[in-house]
Amino acid sequence: MSTFSSQVTTNDDIEGVKTYVMPTGAKDVVTISGSMLGGSVHCAKTNSKTAALVTSMLDKGTEKKDKYEISETLESVGAELSFSSTRYHTHFTGFCLKNNLGTVISLLSEQLMMPSFSSRELSTLQSRICGNLERDKENTKTLAMIHFLRTLFPSNHPNYRETVDDSISLVNKITKEDLFVFHKQQYGLGSIKIAAAGDLNPEDFNGRMHESIRDWSSKKTEIPRLVEKAREPKEGNQIIKVQDKTSADLFIGQSIGIDREHKDYYALMLGVYILGGNFSARLMQTVRDKQGLTYGIGSSISGVSFGADGYWSIWGTFSPDIIKKGVASTKEQIDLWFNKGVTEDELSAKKTTISGSYKVSMDSTAGLAAKILSNAEQGRNLSYLDEYPKIIKSVSLSEVNRAIKKYVNPNKLYMVSAGTL
Amino acid sequence: MSPKNNNKFTGYDFVKESAGIEEYTLVKNSLRVLVLEDHSAPVATFMVTYHVGSRNEAIGYTGSTHLLEHLMFKGSRNFNKEKNTAIWTELQNIGAQINATTWNDRTNYFEVVPSEHLDKAIAIEADRMRYAFLKDEDRQPEMTVVRNEFERGENSPFDVLDKNIWATAYQAHPYHHSTIGWRSDIENVSTERLKNFYDTYYWPNNATVTVIGDFNKKDALGSINKYFSEHSKSSEPIPPVYTDEPEQEGPRRIIVKRTGQTGIVGVAHKAPKGLHEDTYAFQVLAKILADGKTSRLNKLIIDEGLATSIFMYDFPFLDNGLFITYAFLTPGTDHKKIEEIIIKEYNNILENGVSDDEIKRAQAQIRAMVAFSRDGTYAVASALNEAIAIGDWTFYTNFMDNINKVKVEKIKEVIKKYFTEDQSTTGWFIAKEPKD
Numbered sequence: 030m031s032t033f034s035s036q037v038t039t040n041d042d043i044e045g046v047k048t049y050v051m052p053t054g055a056k057d058v059v060t061i062s063g064s065m066l067g068g069s070v071h072c073a074k075t076n077s078k079t080a081a082l083v084t085s086m087l088d089k090g091t092e093k094k095d096k097y098e099i100s101e102t103l104e105s106v107g108a109e110l111s112f113s114s115t116r117y118h119t120h121f122t123g124f125c126l127k128n129n130l131g132t133v134i135s136l137l138s139e140q141l142m143m144p145s146f147s148s149r150e151l152s153t154l155q156s157r158i159c160g161n162l163e164r165d166k167e168n169t170k171t172l173a174m175i176h177f178l179r180t181l182f183p184s185n186h187p188n189y190r191e192t193v194d195d196s197i198s199l200v201n202k203i204t205k206e207d208l209f210v211f212h213k214q215q216y217g218l219g220s221i222k223i224a225a226a227g228d229l230n231p232e233d234f235n236g237r238m239h240e241s242i243r244d245w246s247s248k249k250t251e252i253p254r255l256v257e258k259a260r261e262p263k264e265g266n267q268i269i270k271v272q273d274k275t276s277a278d279l280f281i282g283q284s285i286g287i288d289r290e291h292k293d294y295y296a297l298m299l300g301v302y303i304l305g306g307n308f309s310a311r312l313m314q315t316v317r318d319k320q321g322l323t324y325g326i327g328s329s330i331s332g333v334s335f336g337a338d339g340y341w342s343i344w345g346t347f348s349p350d351i352i353k354k355g356v357a358s359t360k361e362q363i364d365l366w367f368n369k370g371v372t373e374d375e376l377s378a379k380k381t382t383i384s385g386s387y388k389v390s391m392d393s394t395a396g397l398a399a400k401i402l403s404n405a406e407q408g409r410n411l412s413y414l415d416e417y418p419k420i421i422k423s424v425s426l427s428e429v430n431r432a433i434k435k436y437v438n439p440n441k442l443y444m445v446s447a448g449t450l
Numbered sequence: 451m452s453p454k455n456n457n458k459f460t461g462y463d464f465v466k467e468s469a470g471i472e473e474y475t476l477v478k479n480s481l482r483v484l485v486l487e488d489h490s491a492p493v494a495t496f497m498v499t500y501h502v503g504s505r506n507e508a509i510g511y512t513g514s515t516h517l518l519e520h521l522m523f524k525g526s527r528n529f530n531k532e533k534n535t536a537i538w539t540e541l542q543n544i545g546a547q548i549n550a551t552t553w554n555d556r557t558n559y560f561e562v563v564p565s566e567h568l569d570k571a572i573a574i575e576a577d578r579m580r581y582a583f584l585k586d587e588d589r590q591p592e593m594t595v596v597r598n599e600f601e602r603g604e605n606s607p608f609d610v611l612d613k614n615i616w617a618t619a620y621q622a623h624p625y626h627h628s629t630i631g632w633r634s635d636i637e638n639v640s641t642e643r644l645k646n647f648y649d650t651y652y653w654p655n656n657a658t659v660t661v662i663g664d665f666n667k668k669d670a671l672g673s674i675n676k677y678f679s680e681h682s683k684s685s686e687p688i689p690p691v692y693t694d695e696p697e698q699e700g701p702r703r704i705i706v707k708r709t710g711q712t713g714i715v716g717v718a719h720k721a722p723k724g725l726h727e728d729t730y731a732f733q734v735l736a737k738i739l740a741d742g743k744t745s746r747l748n749k750l751i752i753d754e755g756l757a758t759s760i761f762m763y764d765f766p767f768l769d770n771g772l773f774i775t776y777a778f779l780t781p782g783t784d785h786k787k788i789e790e791i792i793i794k795e796y797n798n799i800l801e802n803g804v805s806d807d808e809i810k811r812a813q814a815q816i817r818a819m820v821a822f823s824r825d826g827t828y829a830v831a832s833a834l835n836e837a838i839a840i841g842d843w844t845f846y847t848n849f850m851d852n853i854n855k856v857k858v859e860k861i862k863e864v865i866k867k868y869f870t871e872d873q874s875t876t877g878w879f880i881a882k883e884p885k886d
Contacts, residue, residue, distance in 0.1 A: 054490025057821045088743070100743035104811050107818025126818055153755045160758040160780035163711040169605060227825070272709040272884050276601035308548075309539040321591025324598035348601055351594070378543040385545015388564040391491040393826030 033414040037401060038231035043239055045218030045247055049401045049411070050231035053394060059130055060394040061123035061137070062402040063223035066250045067215035068117040070187050077191065078199040079211045082154065084112040084119050086208060089150040092143040096150065099136065108133050110140065116187045117252055117335050118406065119215070124395075127228045131237050138241035141216060146208045158200050165193045170278040170344075172269050173447035177280040180265065180443055181340055183257050188332040188339065217248030224401035227394040252335045259284030259338050262441040269447035277349050277448025281359065282328075282342030285436045289333040289407075295424050296432035297330065301341050302379050303371045303429075304328045304362070309378075311362055312343065322355040323347050334407065341437065349450050356444070367439050370430035384418040459668060461675040469847035471834070474671065478679040481654035484834060484843060485670065486662045488827060494663030494670075495827035496571040497560040498579070499838045501658070502651035504629040505554050505691055505769065511639045511647070513631015516552040517589075517596050518644050522559065523550070524588040527581035529574050537574055546571070547828070552629050555768040556839035562828045565664040569673050575659070576677030579652055586641040593637060600630050607710050608776070611879040612763075615716050618704045619772055619875035623695040653684035658838045663827035695770065702875040710881030712758075712781055715788045718774040718875045719868050724766030724840030730852045731864040732773055736764040737812035738804055738861070739775065739795070744811070747775065750791050756783045768840050772875070773868070785878045800865045803858050813853055820850045 041047045069077040088110070089096045103110060108125035110133060121141065125133045165171045175190045182189040191199065221242075225234055262283035287293060305312035305328030312326045326345030333339030343363075347355040390396045404414055457464035457472060462483070465473040474483045504515050529535045541548040547562040559578075561571035603609040613628045620626040630636070659678070661670050698720065722728045740747045740760045751757045756779065763774035777788045823833040823846075837846035 054488065055825050058818075058825050060825075097744055101811075104742040104744055105814055107814040107816070109818075124818070124822060126821055153753065156755040156780050157752070157758045160712055160778070163781050164758075164778075166711050167607075167709070275604040276598060307542050309536070309542040317595055319591065321594035322598075324595050324602060346598060346602055348594070348598055378539070381543050382545050385543075385564045385567070387545065388492050389545055389547055389562050392493045392495075392562060392828055395825070 032412075033401075034411040037411055039411065040231070040235045042235070043218065043243055046221040046223070046238070046242065047405065048235055048238060049222070049224040049405060050229065050234050051224070051226040051397055051401065052229055052231065053226055053397065055227045055394050057126050057228050058394060059123075059125055059127050059225060059227035059229045060398045061133070061223065061225045062120070062395075062398040063122075063221065064118040064120045064402060064406060065216070065222070066117060066220040066252065067119035067211075068115045070116050070253055071215055071250065072211065076199050076202060076207065078196065079203055079207050080114040080119065080215075082151070082158075082200065082203050083144075083208050083211050084114040085154055085158070086146055086150065087112045087140045087144050089154065090145040090147055091139050092145055093139060099140065102132060102136055106132060110137055112140070130229060130234065134237045134241050138245075142242070142245055144208075144212060146205050146212075148205050151203070151205055151208070155200055155203070159197050162193050162197050162200070167271060167274075169269075169271050169274055169276070169447040172271065173278045173280050173445045176267055176269060176447075177282070177342065177443065177445045180260075180267070180445070181282075181284045182259050185257050186255070186259060187335075187337045188259070215248060215250055217246045218242070219248040219250055222402060222405040224398040224405065226397040226401070255336055255338070259286065259340065262438055263443065264441050265443045267445045268450050269445065270450060271447055272449060274449045275348070276346050277352050277446050277450055279345050279347060279352065279356065279359075279444070279446045280342055281356075281363075281442050281444045282340055283438065283442055284338065284340045285330070286338050287333070287436070288336050288338055290336075293428075293432045293435065294333065295420060296428040297341070297436050299376060299379055299421070299424055300366075300371060300429045300433040301328050301330050303375045304366050305343060306379070307382065311366065312345070312359065315362055316345065316355060316358045320358055322351055322358055326359065349448055352446060352448075352450065360439075363437075363439055363442070367433060367437055370433060371426070373426050376424075376426050376429055380422050383421050387418055456667075459671045459675075461679060462671060468844045471843070471847060473843070476654065476675060476678060479654035479681055479683045481678050482658040483671065483674055484658060484660040485667055486830060487665065487667050488662060488830075489664045491827075492565050492664050493562060493827055494565045494568045494661065494665050495560060495562045495831040496568060496575065497558055497660045497831045497835060498575045499556050499558045499658045499660065499835050500651060501555070501656050501688070501839075502557055503553050503555040503839070504627065504631070505624045506651065507624055507627070507631070510635060511643050512627040512635040513596070513600075513629070514635075514639055514644055514647050515557055516629055516631065517593065517636060517639065518584075518647055519550050519552045519557050519559075520592045520596055521584050521588055521644065522578050522582050524585070524592065525583045526578040528577045530583065537578070540570065540574065544570070553839065554625060554629060556835065558835045560828070560831060568661070568665050568670060572670075572673045573677050576680065579654065579657065579678070580681050582648065582652075584641065584645050584648060589641045589644065596630075597633065597636050600633055600636055603630060607706075607708065607714055607879045607881070608778075610708070611706050611714050611716055611877050614704045614706050615718050615774065615875055615877040616772065618702050618877070619698070619718055619720065620695055623693050623769060624691065625767070625769065625771065650686075651688065653688070654678055654681050655683045656688045658843070660831045660834050660838075662830045691769075698873050701871050704875065704877045705880060706877070707880045707882050709884050710879070712881055713779040713783065713785050714776060714879035715779065715785050715792070716774050716776045716877040717789060717792045718763075718772045718877070719870075720873045721764075721766075721771045721773040721868065723770055724768060725842055725845065728864050728867070729766045731856050731860045732764055733816065733853060734809060734812045734856045735861055735864065736762040736773070737815050738808045741812070741815055746795055747777075747792065750795060751777055751788065755780055756788060756791075766840050785880070789876060796865060796869045800862065800869070803862045806858060809856060809858060809861070813856070816853050817850060
């Protein structure tokens with residue numbers, strides 16, 4: 030099988046922009062996934078929601094086109110462009126037919142470079158976002174997760190989350206001027222990475238992209254250094270009461286104190302995967318398949334990118350009537366996993382899972398573009414995508430079991446459940 | 451190579467070809483097989499679609515198709531825990547994406563695998579087609595799993611409103627109940643009933659298998675023949691669903707009140723069977739009404755800050771379905787106002803029609819959607835699955851040609867024919883204040 034690195038053409042002719050183009054056997058379609066630094070960690074301390082509102086306003090009009098003209102341009106050719114923001118990045122994604130690639134690239138650059146940020150549009154958007162946030166007040170999963178992360182991390186940590194009410198308040202405070210300031214400060218050449226996959230020619234893609242953005246000004250921006258790490262793990266149990274809910278959501282876990290560049294990361298990740306990474310992992314096989322206590326339960330490591338110390342957690346849903354049994358069964362599995370470790374057979378199986386998943390993830394242009402972009406954002410070479418299965422294969426059983434012992438403390442788990450409890 | 455020169459395979463009758471997809475019948479048992487080679491990535495998707503869904507259920511065993519789907523993962527003759535060959539473990543350990551879904555008209559099981567493992571996926575699906583264990587000791591814990599899935603759905607105001615709208619619009623036809631079924635049926639249906647269901651519908655002559663991706667056609671068909679030829683046809687004919695929905699003779703309304711934060715409005719009208727020629731006009735109309743910022747309802751509702759989003763429910767089914775406009779209201783928006791805007795816009799189209807430009811834009815949107823439905827082996831199999839479910843897999847391959855035939859007059863005709871007040875069912879979700 031060809032390697033990733035041999036199939037992707039990279040280009041950095043324009044300083045501050047790196048493109049990764051992967052022609053595939055897909056017919057007629059192209060997916061573009063790109064990003065630049067500009068997420069909530071880059072917002073002024075007073076309002077972490079500015080980045081999100083800036084991205085949400087990018088399709089509401091530019092200096093040249095109003096929102097209807099933008100939409101008309103896209104919809105007349107069946108193309109889509111969307112923008113979003115995370116803790117660290119502003120992301121953009123495009124789907125189009127190959128014949129419309131030029132139109133989409135041209136519009137994408139216009140929307141990124143010269144948004145109009147109309148006051149009326151901002152006001153309507155604030156109303157819509159707050160409507161969605163109001164809905165979060167009855168979302169048991171969201172409420173449990175927010176509380177869980179607020180307990181594990183201090184307010185200046187990237188993994189911290191605001192309450193729903195705080196989010197509503199912050200969204201409503203944002204002014205048109207705030208949007209312009211953030212855009213001026215963050216948006217520009219410097220940290221742009223763009224992956225494209227599908228029925229396209231690298232030279233043609235790069236030519237069009239360069240033509241569209243070469244005149245954009247440069248911005249020196251970077252990910253702020255972490256000023257405070259996660260709180261020390263401590264045992265706790267919080268119940269959030271929400272009325273008229275037939276299913277409750279449960280989070281259990283703790284901070285781990287390391288990021289994904291740490292030498293123990295892969296070993297711990299594999300250990301957590303064996304506990305609850307997929308259906309054939311321990312939690313689903315016992316708490317769901319054998320005991321029938323939940324529709325879904327799993328475990329993962331999160332919040333470990335870009336130097337942040339992250340956390341491991343279990344998330345599951347339970348009928349309020351049997352959540353106590355569910356918690357007891359889950360804790361039993363955690364204890365077993367911690368005390369006896371995982372087996373060579375389990376580790377071997379997960380290694381082949383990850384190796385096979387690598388191939389399966391190449392099934393669509395969207396999957397490929399997302400994979401390439403994510404790798405680039407982490408500052409890794411393309412060759413890492415080829416090496417990843419080998420890295421996983423090299424992790425030993427003793428390293429996995431040692432990492433579980435080192436980073437998990439069953440006596441200091443924090444637990445949050447939300448529902449009609 | 452043209453299918454005409456490349457369609458003779460041992461054990462199969464070639465049936466037809468459309469858009470590169472070839473249909474064969476396995477002579478031994480009438481299993482329908484759809485094949486498309488695509489070597490874009492080292493991946494293959496194998497899918498079995500059974501022509502049974504929640505429309506084949508009745509009072510007392512609603513949700514059985516779905517519960518049975520869950521039990522199908524509990525083990526079969528050759529793939530089970532006792533032999534250390536459990537289905538999930540066998541497939542996930544090779545990195546496969548694996549799952550199953552149930553809907554009104556079909557149940558599908560699928561595996562997306564590294565192509566060298568295609569044979570294993572075929573072997574597993576063939577084995578559980580007739581040799582699934584379906585033990586009572588497995589049903590007991592799985593019932594509570596499914597009940598939690600039901601409970602998760604009930605947490606969502608949208609899911610609850612949608613169930614109520616269908617249950618109000620359809621009174622006799624089994625689309626009355628949702629695929630997950632009623633809670634008491636999930637809890638009480640017997641293993642015997644589920645086995646009976648399995649023995650009635652899980653036969654090769656009531657299934658279509660689809661194989662898409664990076665394989666050699668001769669090898670894949672050989673493998674399907676090897677594993678599935680073990681089964682005979684059903685000894686009894688597959689029982690048809692004969693319940694027709696009586697004509698609706700007036701508008702219906704349903705209100706759901708629960709603790710919550712914001713309201714939802716759903717305005718539904720009876721829609722034709724999926725294979726009816728009017729289906730294509732419905733698809734175009736849905737785009738004109740609510741897909742994109744230039745769509746009519748987006749301008750009238752979203753741009754005015756009256757709702758956070760609009761969602762068109764326009765899925766074609768084997769039998770008559772529903773065309774529903776859903777609006778998720780912003781805090782303080784009056785349900786009645788939204789309902790009036792939606793109805794007024796339907797009437798506006800009835801009186802003044804839509805423009806050629808709107809139709810062209812909708813067709814362009816659908817053209818791109820169709821192209822992306824070919825982006826990846828799973829995408830193709832998934833789109834085919836829904837076409838198989840409504841009775842003709844070429845619905846998928848001919849879809850764009852039929853969409854291109856939709857003209858301005860047809861949209862007006864459809865609005866006049868189907869969007870009448872007497873054929874409507876309107877639902878409101880009203881958010882109640884939490885009790886202290």
